[in-house]
Amino acid sequence: MRFMALVKSNPDSEAGKMPSEQALVEMGKFNEELIKAGILLAGEGLHPTSKGVRLNFSKGSKPTITDGPFAETKELLGGFWMVQVKSKEEAIEWFSRCPSEVGEIELRQVFDVADFEPAIQTEAGRATLEAEEAFRKQSQMGGSAN
Numbered sequence: 001m002r003f004m005a006l007v008k009s010n011p012d013s014e015a016g017k018m019p020s021e022q023a024l025v026e027m028g029k030f031n032e033e034l035i036k037a038g039i040l041l042a043g044e045g046l047h048p049t050s051k052g053v054r055l056n057f058s059k060g061s062k063p064t065i066t067d068g069p070f071a072e073t074k075e076l077l078g079g080f081w082m083v084q085v086k087s088k089e090e091a092i093e094w095f096s097r098c099p100s101e102v103g104e105i106e107l108r109q110v111f112d113v114a115d116f117e118p119a120i121q122t123e124a125g126r127a128t129l130e131a132e133e134a135f136r137k138q139s140q141m142g143g144s145a146n
Contacts, residue, residue, distance in 0.1 A: 001109060002041065002084050003091040008104035009076035014048045014069065019101060026099040034083065034094065043081035078103075082110070 019027070034040035049068035056064040070076060085091045091107050098105060113120075113129065120129045 001087060001091075002082060002112070003088070004108050004110055005081040005083065005091070005095050005098075006077055006106040006108065007045075007079040007081075007102055008106065009046075009049070009078035010103050013045075013078040014050070014076065016048045016050070023099065023101040026101065030098055033097070034081070037094075039083045039085055039094070041082040041084055043079070045079035046077055049076055 031040065031043060034043070049070045052068040052070075054066045054068070054070065056066065058064075081095075083091060083094065085094065088107070088109065095105050095107060113133075116125075116129070120126050
């Protein structure tokens with residue numbers, strides 16, 4: 001099972017304030033544990049929303065583009081980890097060990113091919129799945145989809 005650990009933003013991260021040296025050391029140790037356990041697939045911090053944009057889609061129209069910063073920090077993301085674990089309980093166990101400076105983390109399971117089983121029973125569904133699998137393989141090898 002893949003889980004994404006979503007790190008919530010806070011006023012300091014939104015202000016572009018970098019973590020303390022001690023916080024970076026603790027985070028590095030935690031990341032090292034994830035790597036040694038063989039479960040870390042990806043993990044990054046995000047720049048503040050002042051450097052971002054939102055694209056809001058309405059059916060049948062072009063997206064509305066809004067430049068950051070965004071007002072409500074409690075709903076913003078400051079970073080993420082992607083891990084491969086055996087269960088939700090294992091994901092909770094791992095992220096319970098995360099340094100407290102991180103603040104709030106939301107764990108969400110990532111969809112797997114098996115989750116789409118009913119939709120891939122059709123020829124069009126299978127073709128879409130095959131194209132998605134080819135894209136994933138190519139992107140994991142660092143190749144271009146074009």
